[in-house]
Amino acid sequence: MTAIHFSAMPTGDAETYWAGGPDAYGLTPERQISDGDGVPCRHCLKTVGKGEAYLVLAYRPFPALQPYAETGPIFLHAEPCERYAAEEIVPPMLESPDYIVRGYGANDRIVYGSGAVTPTGDIPTRAADLLARDDIAYLHVRSARNNCYQCRIDRA
Missing domain, CATH: 3.30.1740 (first zn-finger domain of poly(adp-ribose) polymerase-1)
Known part of the structure; x- marks a missing residue:
């Protein structure tokens, strides 16, 4: 994986x-x-x-x-905070039941067919599967209800 x-x-x-x-x-x-x-x-x-x-x-x-x-x-x-460092685990702010996980190519364009509403607990597995593909350079985690950007997922 x-x-x-x-x-x-x-x-x-x-x-x-x-x-x-x-x-x-x-x-x-x-x-x-x-x-x-x-x-x-x-x-x-x-x-x-x-x-x-x-x-x-x-x-x-x-x-x-x-x-x-x-x-x-x-x-x-509003005041400086420490950047998230526990990069290997799902961030604590991801509290909703699900999120959109979507792939982007090296050209920063959406890779069509890669986006799906994903239960929060399934994000690591889905991300690993998507990032195993050659056509996907990175992923965004976005709100499943409002499409707001949450964070990025990269290969470790």
């Missing part, structure tokens, strides 16, 4: 937003206070705690603009 690891938002991206830099739409990230429910930080891959400040911003987890470079809303702790 192909070894995998879960990758959080790069620290350089997070540092840009913490410093007030513009999001993918050129806007300043919005600052909110968490009610403790459903606010997953894409850098530490933990849920933002109740009463903690977080940023809401448009994020494009692709290196360049192109037709398949999906952009959408994400959350990020």
Whole structure:
């Protein structure tokens, strides 16, 4: 079975937003206070705690603009947090019963037919199976209800 690891938002991206830099739409990230429910930080891959400040911003987890470079809303702790390091296990913020797991080629385009709503507990096996394919370079984990980007999965 192909070894995998879960990758959080790069620290350089997070540092840009913490410093007030513009999001993918050129806007300043919005600052909110968490009610403790459903606010997953894409850098530490933990849920933002109740009463903690977080940023809401448009994020494009692709290196360049192109037709398949999906952009959408994400959350990020408002204060610097440690990047997720336990890359070999399912991140703690993945609390929903299922997620979309979708493959992308080396050209950063969706590999058609690779996306499927996957029960959370089955993500590691599905990811390993997809990453065993030569036409898939990496995967995204996205919300099954809103298609929001959660994290990336790469070969270990």
